Amino acid sequence: MNEAVAGLAQVRARIVAAERDAGRDSDAVVLVAVSKTFGAEIIRPVIEAGQRVFGENRVQEAQGKWPALRQDFPDIELHLIGPLQSNKAKEAVALFDVIETVDREKIAAELAKEIARQGRAPRLYVQVNTGSEPQKAGIEPRDAVAFVGRCRQVHGLDIEGLMCIPPADENPGPHFALLEKLARQAGVRKLSMGMSGDYETAIAFGATSVRVGSAIFGGR
Numbered sequence: 001m002n003e004a005v006a007g008l009a010q011v012r013a014r015i016v017a018a019e020r021d022a023g024r025d026s027d028a029v030v031l032v033a034v035s036k037t038f039g040a041e042i043i044r045p046v047i048e049a050g051q052r053v054f055g056e057n058r059v060q061e062a063q064g065k066w067p068a069l070r071q072d073f074p075d076i077e078l079h080l081i082g083p084l085q086s087n088k089a090k091e092a093v094a095l096f097d098v099i100e101t102v103d104r105e106k107i108a109a110e111l112a113k114e115i116a117r118q119g120r121a122p123r124l125y126v127q128v129n130t131g132s133e134p135q136k137a138g139i140e141p142r143d144a145v146a147f148v149g150r151c152r153q154v155h156g157l158d159i160e161g162l163m164c165i166p167p168a169d170e171n172p173g174p175h176f177a178l179l180e181k182l183a184r185q186a187g188v189r190k191l192s193m194g195m196s197g198d199y200e201t202a203i204a205f206g207a208t209s210v211r212v213g214s215a216i217f218g219g220r
């Protein structure tokens with residue numbers, strides 16, 4: 001068994017245990033395997049082991065490796081989890097099934113335009129900068145509920161959930177709790193939160209998907 005396939009099995013087992021510990025259904029949480037920086041030769045065995053949902057943080061990198069893999073595995077679901085520039089909205093709508101990083105008016109407008117033009121509608125999440133970190137993408141928590149409303153009413157976008165990346169040096173629990181509260185206030189049901197270091201905590205706080213990279217694929 002290669003290392004990534006072993007990592008996948010371990011993470012899956014820990015997700016099942018965390019769901020059980022949190023009193024949640026055994027299929028409550030979707031695993032998004034974050035394959036950024038890893039080539040197709042590393043990713044392919046993970047697909048063959050049954051994983052179908054993957055996350056990438058750069059549009060261009062994803063364009064380079066996923067179209068060929070998708071020819072062989074048409075049921076792949078690809079998530080964009082990195083910042084989206086408005087000049088990449090066209091490519092992002094064409095390639096991704098889920099875009100998790102909608103965080104400003106201009107991106108919402110560009111996505112709405114491309115969705116109408118291409119007749120292809122990726123599922124959308126709003127990224128919230130729960131720690132208000134200046135260097136980090138995401139909408140400010142105090143603006144998040146109104147922004148989800150504007151995505152719907154002004155741009156006609158159906159927002160499925162919220163996503164966050166807590167500050168690296170803080171206890172993630174309060175950030176996960178904040179995201180859950182904002183989602184309730186905004187009337188969205190999905191929560192993308194939790195990475196290799198904290199996905200079990202995120203599951204306890206209600207994550208519906210976790211984005212796990214290094215615990216599966218190893219260090220980058």
Ligand SMILES: *Cc1c(COP(=O)(O)O)cnc(C)c1O
Pocket residue numbers: 034036057081082165195196197211212213214215
């Ligand atoms: C890289 C990345 C992850 C995965 O991080 P790991 O710590 O390797 O699990 C999750 N979410 C986002 C947005 C990322 O960029």
